[in-house]
Amino acid sequence: MNAVPAGPRPTVPLPPATGAWRAGDPPGRRRWHVLDGPLPLEAGGELPGARLAFETWGRPAPDRSNAVLVLHALTGDSHVAGPAGPGHPTPGWWEGLVGPGLPLDTDRFFVVAPNVLGGCQGSTGPASPRPDGRRSWGGAFPFLTQRDQVAAEAALADALGVERWALVVGGSMGGMRAVEWAVTHPERTGALLLLATAAAASAEQIAWAGVQLHAVRADPHWQGGDYHDTGRGPHAGLGLARRLAHVTYRSEPELQLRFGRTPQGAEDPFGGGRYQVESYLDHHAAKLVRRFDAGSYVVLTQAMNAHDVGRGRGGVRAALRRVTARTLVAGVDSDRLYPLTQQAELAAHIPSADRLRVIESPYGHDGFLIETDQVAALVRELTEEG
Template identity: 80%
Template structure:
């Protein structure tokens, strides 16, 4: 199966990563002045984090909110497409003047995760000596490493304590790490469609996706960034599989059923509508993401275990001191509600589990704007910032 290509359109580059010389868009950058020690025992020298901000930071820095993105997200939480930003803001209905994260009141900061591909240090980035991309030499990361990098960013900006840390899916893993690793720096916590530890099933789904990428002949052991040919078929297959787990059977049946795509005949080599939909999702991701980052971030998610080295899950979650809300999506088959129920039961400051009702499966934390906005507003009632 090949990633679709429109005749006459330019072929995708080897990587969809943001590169030096590309339009910066709304990005700002933090360049660390010292190496970052990693849980694996290795270190990353002089990391760089890209980030975007909205609103104005209060003089005492009490109104800062940290928003953490999911696997294929980035720092562009709000705003239109444009130079440097191939996709619109992924939480446009949540962040802005008068919205749940009201930028007239709150200072919103969203970093591109360490290991990502939209301005932060990752496999597509050049090494510090400037010679070539990291490629296969990029070290193994965990969510704790990524939070350590974000803590350095907060230090550089003089933000001693976040009024709120919020994230969904992979972003929820990092938000939880913030609350456990830095309880004194986490003023309030909102966890959406996430878990205390990656489950065997989640690791299994990721294994198949990573296998698809690594089996692509253009993967070249992870060293493809300067070959002119990226592992687009493998990345496209990974995206197709992942997207099925992100949505629900109910939605796919209602939207597509068994209908063929336009005039195509599935009995004669044509596609069903649902196949065309998956092809479209694959083609979009290939043009805006990096296969190496997909591998690094997926492996980081697999490593997520909040209780590792902390006496187990219960002991680790007992460290959380911030007022917390935990929510899941009723049709989520990738991060089922039982995982959020565990978080709500074991975080001492959490109230009962909140359920987002959606036909969209795991992606409901992105698509159900009104329900998520209500959760954001509720948790923010526990915070009293100084006006900026």
């Protein structure tokens, strides 16, 4: 029997220039709030025509006293709970926490989750059209800080009639915004849950992020950030940035136990093939370039590097003394990106934070997303009645 010659390998189509949500895409569960007038920016200038995409669960009380604000991390979005589907490329990133009878019980709470300003899943960011509508913001999108993002979220709260959040919760980048909420608007923050975050970005965090920024900008398809309408995005650079980031999100023992030195399938590393851990990183890179925007990755990473709750407020300790919310601070024991020393600083200097809570997990920084039961216990501690 004669062997049939193998045909050419099927080619995988290139992703679009951006994985951002864009006008004309299915809205999914999103709603939008358009800010009333230009948003003044901390670094100077202003952002005109900004809007925030957001999702809600549950019903607001007549006085909106049951409203909870959930703030996502770097590559998250407003889709905290619910299936993937038209308009939502991934399932909810905190399934198991939001819904009837769950810790953020939607029979009791009105849960609000915005897509951060500068993001790419419906809120104004580099992939969004400029006010004249003729082309995307691209590289002209202004520098944002966490305070600018909180100012936009405060405008959303005003539009929703929320004078005071019953709880503000966030992890990682979301935790940065959560602590900014509590310092900037203490009278509007009733309770506060800070997970795997910091009062200010450290030198090492800035260094890791800086390498990722260089990876994106070194891609020839970056074009100074003006690639959105060219049909080809900086996928190689964004994928490399994601690989670098994902290594810092996990712990060394977990990677060793899970992958060790095992080759990927029949691939021979001695012949140019991959190890399983390399295939794992390739998988996460490919997923991100299809659902995210390189420009947003740059804008949000820069905002994280700029995070310093003590800037212009007499330092971190003085700023944290402004917090009046009942506060729980938790870190992950295996987190090498946001080590427990950073959460210990928050717990020590926020007057209402009794002690540092430790989430036990082998998963590193991602533990705040994975260890749902332990996070649920913290949420319940803050939201229990009586």
